[in-house]
Amino acid sequence: MTQTIEQREKTAGPQARVDTWLADFEGALAARDVERAAAMFATDCYWRDLVSFTWNLKTLEGRDAVAAMLRATLDEIDPSGFRTSEEPSEGGGVTEAWIEFDTAVGRGRGQLRLKEEGAWTLLTTLYELKGHEEPRGKGRPRGAEHGANRERETWSEKRVREAAELGYAAQPYALVVGGGQGGIALGARLRQLGVPTIIIDKRGRPGDQWRSRYTSLCLHDPVWYDHLPYLKFPENWPVFAPKDKIADWLESYTKIMELNYWTNTEATSARWDEGTREWTVEVERDGQPLVLRPKQLILATGMAGKPNVPAFPGMDRFRGEQHHSSAHPGPDAYAGKKVVVVGSNNSAFDICGALWEKGADVTMVQRSSSHIVKSDSLMDIGLGALYSEEAVASGMTTEKADMVFASLPYRIMHEFQIPLYDQMRERDKDFYDRLEAAGFDHDWGDDGSGLFMKYLRRGSGYYIDVGAAELVANGDVRLVGGQVKELTADSVVLQDGTTLPADLVVYATGYGSMNGWAADLISQEVADRVGKVWGLGSATTKDPGPWEGEQRNMWKPTQQESLWFHGGNLHQSRHYSLYLALQLKARFEGIPTPVYGLQEVHHLS
Numbered sequence: 001m002t003q004t005i006e007q008r009e010k011t012a013g014p015q016a017r018v019d020t021w022l023a024d025f026e027g028a029l030a031a032r033d034v035e036r037a038a039a040m041f042a043t044d045c046y047w048r049d050l051v052s053f054t055w056n057l058k059t060l061e062g063r064d065a066v067a068a069m070l071r072a073t074l075d076e077i078d079p080s081g082f083r084t085s086e087e088p089s090e091g092g093g094v095t096e097a098w099i100e101f102d103t104a105v106g107r108g109r110g111q112l113r114l115k116e117e118g119a120w121t122l123l124t125t126l127y128e129l130k131g132h133e134e135p136r137g138k139g140r141p142r143g144a145e146h147g148a149n150r151e152r153e154t155w156s157e158k159r160v161r162e163a164a165e166l167g168y169a170a171q172p173y174a175l176v177v178g179g180g181q182g183g184i185a186l187g188a189r190l191r192q193l194g195v196p197t198i199i200i201d202k203r204g205r206p207g208d209q210w211r212s213r214y215t216s217l218c219l220h221d222p223v224w225y226d227h228l229p230y231l232k233f234p235e236n237w238p239v240f241a242p243k244d245k246i247a248d249w250l251e252s253y254t255k256i257m258e259l260n261y262w263t264n265t266e267a268t269s270a271r272w273d274e275g276t277r278e279w280t281v282e283v284e285r286d287g288q289p290l291v292l293r294p295k296q297l298i299l300a301t302g303m304a305g306k307p308n309v310p311a312f313p314g315m316d317r318f319r320g321e322q323h324h325s326s327a328h329p330g331p332d333a334y335a336g337k338k339v340v341v342v343g344s345n346n347s348a349f350d351i352c353g354a355l356w357e358k359g360a361d362v363t364m365v366q367r368s369s370s371h372i373v374k375s376d377s378l379m380d381i382g383l384g385a386l387y388s389e390e391a392v393a394s395g396m397t398t399e400k401a402d403m404v405f406a407s408l409p410y411r412i413m414h415e416f417q418i419p420l421y422d423q424m425r426e427r428d429k430d431f432y433d434r435l436e437a438a439g440f441d442h443d444w445g446d447d448g449s450g451l452f453m454k455y456l457r458r459g460s461g462y463y464i465d466v467g468a469a470e471l472v473a474n475g476d477v478r479l480v481g482g483q484v485k486e487l488t489a490d491s492v493v494l495q496d497g498t499t500l501p502a503d504l505v506v507y508a509t510g511y512g513s514m515n516g517w518a519a520d521l522i523s524q525e526v527a528d529r530v531g532k533v534w535g536l537g538s539a540t541t542k543d544p545g546p547w548e549g550e551q552r553n554m555w556k557p558t559q560q561e562s563l564w565f566h567g568g569n570l571h572q573s574r575h576y577s578l579y580l581a582l583q584l585k586a587r588f589e590g591i592p593t594p595v596y597g598l599q600e601v602h603h604l605s
């Protein structure tokens with residue numbers, strides 16, 4: 001007697017269940033039977049595609065969205081060869097499988113979560129283009145050229161020639177403006193893919209982005225989360241790297257990865273030419289003007305690069321020192337001084353802590369609520385399963401951890417985060433009680449989903465506590481809530497009349513949207529066409545709706561042809577640089593890249 005698909009799946013183990021689903025799915029796709037393929041998903045379903053089907057970063061929610069995407073893309077993508085890459089697992093009514101597949105032009109990897117009703121989540125990602133694989137493993141370059149050759153050019157001669165020609169005799173295909181960790185990671189991938197690329201940065205040395213920040217800064221994210229592509233930190237690298245150490249690593253990395261990295265080079269303007277389909281970018285290299293004509297322009301100019309400096313009445317008559325947190329030199333000059341720090345997030349806390357250690361008299365002005373988690377709790381509860389020594393010992397690789405992270409659709413991610421933050425709240429209850437007793441206005445995010453969702457939604461509003469919160473809780477750093485009304489010659493005055501005498505005022509007031517870089521460099525019109533950068537459209541504080549499903553404008557095509565945004569924390573720079581690099585490589589090779597579902601623009605900045 002023949003069984004229905006449902007009967008077969010019910011009686012089978014996880015491997016057979018997944019094999020059956022994949023075979024049936026592939027059959028439906030091969031037959032271009034979109035309705036049948038979509039019906040294999042659960043009613044509540046999410047298909048997140050990173051470049052493999054959509055040439056976009058796109059999450060499809062619900063069967064109708066799946067069907068619409070397949071209808072538009074199947075003929076071109078022609079997917080096949082769906083298979084598991086390791087034995088699936090089962091738990092809590094969900095069968096989980098790591099999968100691989102092929103498309104007409106590339107090879108993909110992904111993850112499938114099956115529920116009784118059908119696929120609940122599907123992640124599909126492109127990891128290489130056929131015929132354009134990276135030269136690694138068995139395909140690694142030979143290096144030496146054995147034999148006798150009077151025309152021999154050594155490796156270093158080639159590098160010197162390339163450096164002399166690129167940007168002068170030959171134009172780069174891609175120009176990456178901004179050589180922080182984002183520009184560097186993308187540049188490394190493009191190098192491996194053979195895409196002629198120049199990375200420019202106005203600063204003097206790679207890593208200066210970190211060197212120039214306040215002296216006490218160490219990374220807030222742990223080492224397992226921070227690896228760059230291709231070259232992992234060694235096993236004795238500190239868990240939280242001091243900022244100058246990470247700067248030196250970035251500088252070394254640009255050399256080891258043979259990047260064409262131009263220091264002391266500032267992009268001053270950029271213009272897209274519809275006729276030639278290329279950018280005209282004016283740069284100043286070591287003070288000399290030069291025009292570059294890349295086909296692709298990538299802004300990797302940083303989420304934390306455009307300081308938000310407030311304009312309070314009286315700033316001009318204040319006789320002490322005042323600066324934005326990005327210009328704060330560190331605490332050494334301020335022992336015994338009265339310092340007012342405006343703001344209550346990461347930079348504010350780090351700066352207050354370091355100033356207190358040096359013996360300054362520090363007051364923090366809290367203007368709106370903030371979210372704080374203790375670093376240890378965040379590491380143990382929030383990141384430990386994927387990014388920790390224990391995770392490594394259990395066989396978790398960085399690449400796999402990145403894919404697990406990517407497999408959770410943004411729409412439901414907060415549901416997984418809320419219980420983690422509930423645990424942290426419980427674990428550190430005494431600390432939160434003391435903090436609130438000290439008058440700190442603490443929040444857990446609009447829906448209790450904590451730090452990571454705040455980061456994805458608005459990129460601000462939190463502090464990962466490495467010690468300074470305790471100083472606020474116990475009163476060593478004075479806390480005052482309220483809005484700044486004005487500055488006098490020697491104080492900061494709040495709306496309620498509170499007067500805070502000050503020798504130094506630090507504005508730890510955050511950073512502006514990356515969209516502003518496009519306005520500065522290209523034009524307001526292009527910046528408006530592209531719209532807001534970052535955020536999910538979650539309709540929570542500072543992340544207005546409508547729902548976008550992916551981070552706005554990051555790592556994917558924008559409304560301005562050949563203009564891209566890249567960046568984020570080290571994890572995002574590492575993982576998403578792959579998808580951006582593949583999109584650029586495909587265009588470089590002339591592989592068709594029909595973009596499905598180019599995002600609409602709802603907000604300008």
Ligand SMILES: Cc1cc2nc3c(=O)[nH]c(=O)nc-3n(C[C@H](O)[C@H](O)[C@H](O)COP(=O)(O)OP(=O)(O)OC[C@H]3O[C@@H](n4cnc5c(N)ncnc54)[C@H](O)[C@@H]3O)c2cc1C
Nearest residue numbers: 178180181182202209219220221267301302304567569570
């Ligand atoms: C105090 C502080 C602590 C942080 N801690 C962490 C952490 O622990 N972990 C983490 O992952 N992130 C952290 N971040 C976030 C951090 O900013 C980013 O992760 C990181 O710097 C982003 O790298 P990026 O390459 O995207 O941008 P950036 O590092 O900001 O680099 C952008 C570069 O663009 C260059 N540039 C801008 N305009 C031009 C132009 N017109 N021409 C040429 N060059 C230009 C700038 O000189 C700069 O070097 C922290 C940020 C701050 C402010």
